[in-house]
Amino acid sequence: MKEPKVEVGILFEPQIEFILLAPYHVSGKEVNGKQTVTYNEGKILWNGRQYDELVFEPLQESVASFELLDVTIGINFHWERKEDQRFQGSLKIIVENGKLTGINVIRVEDYLTSVISSEMSATASLELLKAHAVISRSWLLANLSGLQTDKLQLPVGNDTMRNKNANQDNAANCQPSTADCQLKWYERDSHTHFDVCADDHCQRYQGITRASTDIVRQAIAATRGQVLISEGRICDARFSKCCGGAFEEFQYCWEDIKYPYLAKQRDYLTGNEKTAPELPDLTQESEADRWIRTSPEAFCNTTDKKILSQVLNNYDQETTDFYRWKVEYTQDELSALILKRSGIDYGQIIDLVPVARGTSGRLWKLKIVGTKKTLTIGKELEIRRTLSPSHLYSSAFVVDRAEVSEAGIPGRFILTGAGWGHGAGLCQIGAAVMGEQGYKYDEILLHYYIGASIDQLYD
Known part of the structure; x- marks a missing residue:
């Protein structure tokens, strides 16, 4: 072609x-x-x-x-x-x-x-x-869409998430679907004229x-002309700034489709799989809590400014903490923020309760408990948008309530989190560290896109 x-x-x-x-x-x-x-x-x-x-x-x-x-x-x-x-x-x-x-x-x-x-x-x-x-x-x-080659047929049609509309509101995983749970995910194919x-x-x-x-x-x-291929199709090669030490799976961020190359794995290699540290089950709250509150070894766990400058442009370097980070809100700040970002009046915020996490510990369902309303929201980007004036670094966070009144209303909320972005696919900071450590580009790619291969579509 x-x-x-x-x-x-x-x-x-x-x-x-x-x-x-x-x-x-x-x-x-x-x-x-x-x-x-x-x-x-x-x-x-x-x-x-x-x-x-x-x-x-x-x-x-x-x-x-x-x-x-x-x-x-x-x-x-x-x-x-x-x-x-x-x-x-x-x-x-x-x-x-x-x-x-x-x-x-x-x-x-x-x-x-x-x-x-x-x-x-x-x-x-x-x-x-x-x-x-x-x-x-x-x-x-x-x-x-519709691009074809003599080597493979690219995914076109209803069998691919590419035909889904952006900003989807799909509550299929919530029970009941509309009364107390709203799931949204934001796709990158909302453009119809380009x-x-x-x-x-x-x-x-x-x-x-x-x-x-x-x-x-x-x-x-x-x-x-080189692309990643899995099962005869070009990979939906997602990437984010920092996975936080563990890869997220596609279905916890977007549509409920499991891609084999976007799978659970630790962002760490020892050269000997038998001695590689095992990744905890971060879908379990106790394991996710322990993982997020500590700083496990990972490729993307680095503060090396030389390496970070390879990945972060000048405006990205305004973000200083990303592997592990902390955000604090007063009650007034958080309740006003959630109202502004969601358009929903929860009243005073009583609690932010983890409901479901993905394989990197990222929340894809979060229950917001207020004095006026309680609602479970998701997926990960909707959670990040709701809890930040712009975008929270990631949805891999745990919540501590402080200064709780006799009526059970916290005066402050502390969010301790891990990673920057959705965490699926290539971790840019982890890949930068791998490059500095002497890994070749194909080794980097096949670390982050599990079981994929590299093919050339055109010369």
């Missing part, structure tokens, strides 16, 4: 300003310089005329680029901000949800060069960068804004 192109949603605003830094053509015209497009009566207003769609294509793709102004990055995260970003390839403008959407159309390998530099530092080790190139390519190509977005919702993609290095380009070239 030939190298595909990917459409990446970058900007969603009533007005988009951009600068064409080389000659582009659109609707038979050659244009360059600063441009402004505005949403107007369901159309795109540009240079006094209305359009249903605009596509700015470079005259010379290899040397052309454009700059989008005021792109929001880190949407809903604690470090959310705006910046100007530069891209190669084409710029497509469409009308969507009462706004304009700016879409970058670019070749897969060029897209990956940016993703690797955006997701982590371009100074990371070669083996880590190669591993990340393979998983980013795998996740992307598994999302391009393939992926450019933020953490999919994969961080910031064009050529952050200068790529020779080692990034080397990692992309060395793994060109």
Whole structure:
């Protein structure tokens, strides 16, 4: 097969300003310089005329680029901000949800060069960068519905979670299903007019804004066309910042599907499986409590700034504790926060009760007990969103109540937690440590994606 192109949603605003830094053509015209497009009566207003769609294509793709102004990055995260970003390839403008959407159309390998530099530092080790190139390519190509090759048929249709809508509200695992339990999970396939977005919702993609290095380009070239395969399908290669010492399984974060390559395992190798420390059953509350309150040995249990700088860009390094962390709320802070984030008035919060945990100790069901209402919520991201102004680092936490009144109302809540992100698939910090310890990229990949193999889809 030939190298595909990917459409990446970058900007969603009533007005988009951009600068064409080389000659582009659109609707038979050659244009360059600063441009402004505005949403107007369901159309795109540009240079006094209305359009249903605009596509700015470079005259010379290899040397052309454009700059989008005021792109929001880190949407809903604690470090959310705006910046100007530069891209190669084409710029497509469409009308969507009462706004304009700016879409970058670019070749897969060029897209990956940016993703690797955006997701982590371009100074990371070669083996880590190669591993990340393979998983980013795998996740992307598994999302391009209908893509076929002479080697395999990619998952398309109702047999894959990719057809599920984002922000699903599914209470099938709650009894009763609506009265006292609400399960939601947030998928990455909510986009209907482009393939992926450019933020953490999919994969961080910031064009050529952050200068790529020779080692990034080397990692992309060395793994060109390579993807992870399991049971004849491209793997849904999830990844997160820090698993916290144990891998999470897919079904505890998203739809109730068990993928064999996203399975329970400790983030630790000794070279001898017989002597490797056994992973406790973290679905059991007593074991999870002990695990989270201690700091077990794991690849991702590191404070080495040199290693962390390979994975964490400047804004990520604003987060200092991630393997084990602590958050405290007063009663007033927590009750107000939960009301704001969920829209549900629980009254004063009496307790946060663990109901069900996954294989990494992450909660996928949490009961919120209030003076006005009691409700069990999940899955993991919904719990994290409800208990933080942005996103709690993870849902692998235990709760201590303090300053409890005679009426049983705590004055303070202390959340002690483990890890950063959902914990399924590759652990970026653990993989960085493995790279520093001399593991090759295929060894890193097959540690995190159990039983998978590496195949090449195109040259």
